Amino acid sequence: MDYLDQLEAEAIAILREVAGQFEKPALLFSGGKDSITLVKLAEKAFRPGKFPFPLVHIDTGHNFPETIEFRDKLVAQLGEKLIVGYVQDSIDQGKVIEQTGKNASRNALQTVTLLDTILEGKFDACIGGARRDEEKARAKERIFSVRDEFGQWDPKRQRPELWNIYNGKIHKGENVRVFPISNWTELDVWNYIKRENIELPSVYFAHERDVIMRNGQWMAASEYLNMDEEDIITRKKVRFRTVGDMTCTAAVESDKDQIDDIILEISQSKISERGARMDDKVSEAAMEDRKKGGYF
Amino acid sequence: MDILKFLTAGSVDDGKSTLIGRMLYDTESILQDQLEAIQNSSRKNDDGSIDLAILTDGLKAEREQGITIDVAYKYFQTEKRKFIIADTPGHIQYTRNMVTGASNADLAIILIDARKGVIEQTIRHSYLVSLLALEHVVVCVNKMDMVDYSEEVFEKIHADYHSLAVKLNLHEVTFIPVSALKGDNIVNNSLNMPWYKGKSLLDHLETVPVREMDALLPARFPVQWVIRPQTEELHDYRGYAGRVASGAFKVGDTIKVLPSGMKSKIAKIETFDGEHAIAEEGKSITMHLEDEIDISRGDMISEAERQPIVSNLIEADICWMDTRELDISATYFIQHNSKLTRCKIQEILYKVNINTLEKVNADAFGLNDIGRVEIKTADELAFDPYETNKRNGGAIIIDSRTNVTVGALMLRAAL
Numbered sequence: 094m095d096y097l098d099q100l101e102a103e104a105i106a107i108l109r110e111v112a113g114q115f116e117k118p119a120l121l122f123s124g125g126k127d128s129i130t131l132v133k134l135a136e137k138a139f140r141p142g143k144f145p146f147p148l149v150h151i152d153t154g155h156n157f158p159e160t161i162e163f164r165d166k167l168v169a170q171l172g173e174k175l176i177v178g179y180v181q182d183s184i185d186q187g188k189v190i191e192q193t194g195k196n197a198s199r200n201a202l203q204t205v206t207l208l209d210t211i212l213e214g215k216f217d218a219c220i221g222g223a224r225r226d227e228e229k230a231r232a233k234e235r236i237f238s239v240r241d242e243f244g245q246w247d248p249k250r251q252r253p254e255l256w257n258i259y260n261g262k263i264h265k266g267e268n269v270r271v272f273p274i275s276n277w278t279e280l281d282v283w284n285y286i287k288r289e290n291i292e293l294p295s296v297y298f299a300h301e302r303d304v305i306m307r308n309g310q311w312m313a314a315s316e317y318l319n320m321d322e323e324d325i326i327t328r329k330k331v332r333f334r335t336v337g338d339m340t341c342t343a344a345v346e347s348d349k350d351q352i353d354d355i356i357l358e359i360s361q362s363k364i365s366e367r368g369a370r371m372d373d374k375v376s377e378a379a380m381e382d383r384k385k386g387g388y389f
Numbered sequence: 390m391d392i393l394k395f396l397t398a399g400s401v402d403d404g405k406s407t408l409i410g411r412m413l414y415d416t417e418s419i420l421q422d423q424l425e426a427i428q429n430s431s432r433k434n435d436d437g438s439i440d441l442a443i444l445t446d447g448l449k450a451e452r453e454q455g456i457t458i459d460v461a462y463k464y465f466q467t468e469k470r471k472f473i474i475a476d477t478p479g480h481i482q483y484t485r486n487m488v489t490g491a492s493n494a495d496l497a498i499i500l501i502d503a504r505k506g507v508i509e510q511t512i513r514h515s516y517l518v519s520l521l522a523l524e525h526v527v528v529c530v531n532k533m534d535m536v537d538y539s540e541e542v543f544e545k546i547h548a549d550y551h552s553l554a555v556k557l558n559l560h561e562v563t564f565i566p567v568s569a570l571k572g573d574n575i576v577n578n579s580l581n582m583p584w585y586k587g588k589s590l591l592d593h594l595e596t597v598p599v600r601e602m603d604a605l606l607p608a609r610f611p612v613q614w615v616i617r618p619q620t621e622e623l624h625d626y627r628g629y630a631g632r633v634a635s636g637a638f639k640v641g642d643t644i645k646v647l648p649s650g651m652k653s654k655i656a657k658i659e660t661f662d663g664e665h666a667i668a669e670e671g672k673s674i675t676m677h678l679e680d681e682i683d684i685s686r687g688d689m690i691s692e693a694e695r696q697p698i699v700s701n702l703i704e705a706d707i708c709w710m711d712t713r714e715l716d717i718s719a720t721y722f723i724q725h726n727s728k729l730t731r732c733k734i735q736e737i738l739y740k741v742n743i744n745t746l747e748k749v750n751a752d753a754f755g756l757n758d759i760g761r762v763e764i765k766t767a768d769e770l771a772f773d774p775y776e777t778n779k780r781n782g783g784a785i786i787i788d789s790r791t792n793v794t795v796g797a798l799m800l801r802a803a804l
Contacts, residue, residue: 094671096392096471105673106632109613113686113727137661138630138673141623142616226464233459251459252794253485253710255492256783257632258724262792276473278464 097285101134104273106257107236108138111146111218111271114261118146118218118271119176119211124160125336126293127222127274130282132167133291134273147174149214151207153199154181155317155338163294178210196307197319198340208244211268218261218269226278236275242266280360287352299332299350310343334359392471393599396490396523398514399500400479404531408500408569409463409476412591415576418465460490469595479510484517484743484757485710488797491521492783495599498527498590503536503566507549509744515550516743519557520706520759520799522779525597526554526562529590533582534568540584556746563597565590603670607695607773608636608644609781611726612688616675628659628675629684634726635773635780636692637669638676643693646684647771652693653678670780687728689771697773697781700803701766706775707734708759711788711795715754721795723766725784730768732786737762763804775799 094102111118120135122128135144150164168175180202183189188209189202211219225232235251237259252260261269274282286293303314305324312318314326317339331344332355349355399405413419463474475490477483479500491497497518501511518526528550536542543566554562565574566585573579576591588596616628638644642655657677658665668674676690684690691697709715715734723732740751740760751760775782776799786796 094391094669096390099392099671102632102671102673106613109630109632109673110727112614139614139616140661141626142618225462229461232461232463248459253489253785253797255489255785255794255797256779257493258726258783258785260724260785260787260792260794262722262787264792276462276464278466280466281471 097281097288100274100277100281101137101285103257103276104131104134105138107259107271107273108135108220110237110259110261111220112139114259115218115269117214117216118220119149119214119216120144120146120220121207121222122148122150122164122175123222123337124150124156124164124294125222126282126286126297127224129167129291129293130274130285131220131222132171133289136171144171144173146220147176147214149176149178149210149216149219151178151203151210152180153203153338154179155199155315155340157294157296157313157333157336157339159294159296160336163292167292176210176214178206178213180206182206183209193319195319195321198338200338200341204244211244216268217263218271220271220273222274223272224277224279224282225272225275234272234275236272237261238270238272239263240268240270244268246270280356283352283356283359287356294336296333296336298355299330299347301328302331302344303327304329304331304344307343311346312343313339315339390466390470391599392473393496393594393597394473394475394494395496395498395594396475396477396487396494396518397498397500398477398479398487398518399498399531400510403479403500403502404569405479405500406476408498408529408531408567408575409474411569411572411575413463413465415572416465416467416591460486467591467595472594479514481510481513481744481757484513484759485708485797487514487517488521488708488710491517491523492797494521494523496525496527496594496597497523498529501528501530501546501550503530503532503539503542503546506546507553511550512553512746513743515553515557515559516741516746519559520708522776522799524561524599526559527590527593528562528564529569530564530566531569533566533573533579534571538566538573538579538581540582543585563587563593565593600670603635603780604637606635606670606778606780607697608638608642608692609634609697609773609778610638610676610690611728611781612684612686612690613727614686615684627681628677629690630673630675631690631727632673633668633670635670635778637667638690638692639667640665644678644690645693645696646682647689647691647697648699648769649682649688650699651680651682653680653682655679687730687768689726689728691771697771698803699769699771701769702804703764703766703770703772703800704738704802704804705762705764705784706759706799706801707754707762707786708797709754709756709795710797711793712756713788713791713795715758715796720789722787722789723764723770723784723798724787725770725772725800726781728768728770730766730770731789732764732766734786735763735765761801764798770800772800774801776801 183206189205235254304311332347461476477487477490567574574589612629614630656679658668737751738761739748773781782800784798788795
């Protein structure tokens with residue numbers, strides 16, 4: 094079987110296991126290419142029926158406007174339910190405190206909003222688009238990854254995961270994060286998007302944008318980014334390889350606006366995808382530490 | 390292009406992480422920022438060169454101790470194939486991790502230190518590979534640079550291992566002399582060993598055929614989910630969603646639903662992308678039957694001719710994976726494909742000393758113990774003996790108090 098067919102069949106089977114094993118699952122939708130791919134896979138797993146779960150978006154308030162616009166259009170097309178958890182609400186409730194300083198980002202804050210949203214929706218499984226090739230802590234995470242009552246991941250107490258059998262049994266208050274595209278690489282996702290003709294937000298393709306240089310990377314100039322006189326705004330032709338918050342996602346200089354060219358550019362790239370994520374650069378174990386705290 | 394999933398078995402000292410690091414490095418699968426992160430790391434080889442082993446150590450504790458604790462998955466591809474590596478620890482205390490890694494692998498690389506030859510852990514690793522019924526074994530005799538690239542040393546290990554392979558019923562074994570540290574016979578054929586006429590490791594991995602026989606196995610389809618839109622226009626729609634575990638189903642085939650035993654014919658096979666005449670092993674599909682029968686998640690649709698064993702008294706090999714010992718009096722859950730039911734492990738027949746392969750009597754059964762047991766399940770399971778069809782012969786035991794996966798089962802026969 095062709096590798097994309099194989100990866101697709103595995104992901105569909107995982108989604109169906111979620112439907113079969115849990116009472117109240119949810120699909121975490123970020124508006125990025127990986128979660129958009131998950132939505133396509135959910136269509137393949139459950140149509141002509143409805144999705145057995147709503148889409149859940151944790152909105153930091155610092156999203157690219159293009160992503161939100163895309164999200165709303167996609168949800169309308171699908172005819173599925175969308176639940177939004179707002180980081181701003183967590184800030185207003187005093188549950189988290191906005192970071193200050195030049196590199197302030199709401200990335201870390203969204204964990205609290207996510208955990209609150211899970212609690213409120215009583216979700217027992219949250220499907221996410223994380224992949225093992227992204228980062229070394231993720232390389233060791235299970236496809237069904239159990240989180241305790243505090244949303245914490247304990248890498249040393251993970252359940253063995255054998256064959257295609259996924260153990261989703263949990264106690265009340267716990268939940269399972271499920272990663273159906275664990276075994277996909279960045280390139281696999283792009284090749285699948287191309288093959289399936291999946292629509293993406295425009296920020297993934299080359300466009301003119303005001304950017305500033307931060308720590309050797311191009312960041313989108315926006316009202317969310319704390320700027321001072323040292324920051325010089327330049328206009329560049331760029332695209333985004335990974336799309337998170339405007340404050341923590343760096344752009345790459347590119348004039349590629351066709352998917353074939355983007356795939357070629359990625360396959361020749363010497364920098365990994367998460368190299369464009371400021372949030373991973375904090376320390377050698379940045380992702381591991383955040384996951385232990387309840388992050389995706 | 391297809392995917393090859395392989396496992397690497399060996400301990401820190403055998404240079405396992407170095408071997409994987411070397412493969413990633415030489416196939417240019419390591420990107421600049423990742424390489425920089427390694428170069429910035431404090432760990433270096435004795436000669437000051439970068440330590441490729443760091444590439445596979447994911448968790449803090451692993452980096453601190455310089456060992457692999459958990460199964461780590463690594464991905465790389467060449468023009469011929471995509472590879473998924475399950476990097477598992479080699480020490481006996483991590484036997485369960487190796488069993489886990491092996492359950493999803495098509496091929497195992499067994500590392501032997503050329504200076505040490507076939508040792509206890511080689512026997513242990515090979516036994517696990519045979520227990521989990523992996524299709525292919527590649528024995529990499531590593532550190533050839535430290536034995537002057539001696540053909541004699543290699544041939545001696547070759548002969549020693551051969552007798553072990555016969556004993557363990559390992560059919561497809563390939564031997565390659567390598568030096569992971571120096572890169573000999575990993576990606577390119579080594580100039581240091583002109584006497585070796587075989588393929589380099591990567592060349593072998595790129596070309597070895599896998600899962601060729603799976604399509605010939607009996608057709609099995611565990612039902613995961615029933616699609617019933619119950620809308621105006623799709624009022625009578627009833628599709629059985631699942632993934633073909635083995636063999637192939639065709640429209641018009643007579644099938645049997647198990648454990649009920651009801652017969653019907655396949656009316657339609659569909660996916661989101663349309664209707665299909667045939668669905669082979671590995672495909673996720675939705676199946677429609679000609680008759681209205683009561684089918685739900687956990688049921689198995691089988692071809693009518695070669696049927697699986699249907700029983701609630703089962704003999705199986707088990708690998709225990711929990712620190713809490715197996716409890717003969719406890720009720721556990723057993724999960725076999727999409728079927729979840731309760732069970733008791735009624736009797737321990739024997740335990741295997743996995744270093745010597747001796748069968749011994751067992752009063753207690755603890756973490757990493759492997760042996761043969763008798764199980765009684767609440768509902769009947771429709772299974773195939775693991776050695777004939779591992780896609781329908783594996784199951785897990787779940788502790789009903791902790792919900793943790795505590796055992797891996799290779800189902801063998803009905804009692």
